[in-house]
Amino acid sequence: MAGTSAARVAPSAPAQNGNSHPLSIGQVLARLNPEFPDLSPSKLRFLEERQLITPARTESGYRKFSIADVERLRFILSVQRDHYLPLKVIRGFLDDIDAGREPKLPGGAPANVPSMLPAERRYTRDELVREAGATVLLLGDAISASLIAPSDHYGEDALTVLKALVDLKRSGIEPRHLRGFRAAAERELGLIESALLPMARRKDAGNSAKVAELAREIAGQLEVVRSSLIRSALTKIRS
Template identity: 65%
Template sequence: MAARSAAARAGSAAPDLLTIGQVLARLKPEFADLSSSKLRFLEERELVTPIRTASGYRKFSAADVDRLRVILGLQRDHYLPLKVIKDYLADLDAGREPVLPGGGDAPRPSILGRERRYTRDETARAAGASPMLLADAVSASLLPATETYGEDSVSVLKALVELQRTGIEPRHLRTLRSTAEREVGLIESALMPVSRRGDATSRAKATELAREIAVQLEVIRSSLIRAAIGRLDA
């Protein structure tokens, strides 16, 4: 699925290629906030390369739609920045077997299918958790109160199962939520120069920048925790 030049791809254009509006119609049921501006932004970042007709219109193949589904799923369910997603897809394009960014044992998303969504009962079973632990995680604001969950939520619930074995319950982790909210406030302040512009392209750029900042904050947080644990051994 390596990127091809627009000219080369246009030469093999088929009647079943989709317009940007048709792509939106296919994907919006799964990704409600998707817009034409977001699709153009992903093209600008070279994550997807639709064919350009002689008139300049974008045409998307079935493979393009599958690729977009993976990109959007990784953003929504794993909160990954586009830079990380782009490297991940480049490894897939090269025939390598990359580990899903974010670590853990979350399954690699299929380029040929959509990211799986789980019911509450399925989420608990997939994580090896009791329904009560899932309910406690929701009560502690560690998971959203919703009817379906993605792979990222399964990974969180698996982590809670392991922590429970050491005596750490979801209620003990409420401060993590407040810490996350403070970090979101920090990110919002950093994004203000971009987000105040208000146009769709700026909003897409602000969302992507937020993910990149979040990744860097996670690097610092992990380093601080490792350093604190190291002092326990001193």
């Protein structure tokens, strides 16, 4: 079940601090930066301020992270990146896990997302096409429509999009019909950048982490609005 899977990667606070080989902030970054290049000491402190992680402290006040802390961090950063969930939603989910409940992530986001693996799998063009059950032509059309960025190697996002395009093609929807999606995404990005501009100009410590988190919060809220509009339109179609 979703809650059971998440419990393995997001243990309660007492379990986190019981590891006999604690890690420093630098060691945590060394483990997680290959997956999450934007992770920084200020981001870790920001997540601690938001009470998503509770590393142990030495007598001198230095933070020490257990292996369980690292897995909890991996989970938090994964669902942030892959599903644009706001931190308050993630914290509520983890609070339920810590309390022994079995919650589900909103929007159908899986608790055991693939990016919780030590490193995201990368695909060559041929591997991507084969894994998605697509054709080279469909991938080319997706790239032409700016739905997938051209690359020598592709990640899980590209695989997810190409699989969706395979299904959409069966319904007669081609990548060329979705060209407007890129323009819509760029318009949303413009909205986010405009909203963040006043905060981005500040130079205080930890500001970049706050800007990045607020960007995810806004993206998540825009996704809520977009999903609601689509559901409303589907209701009209059924009626």
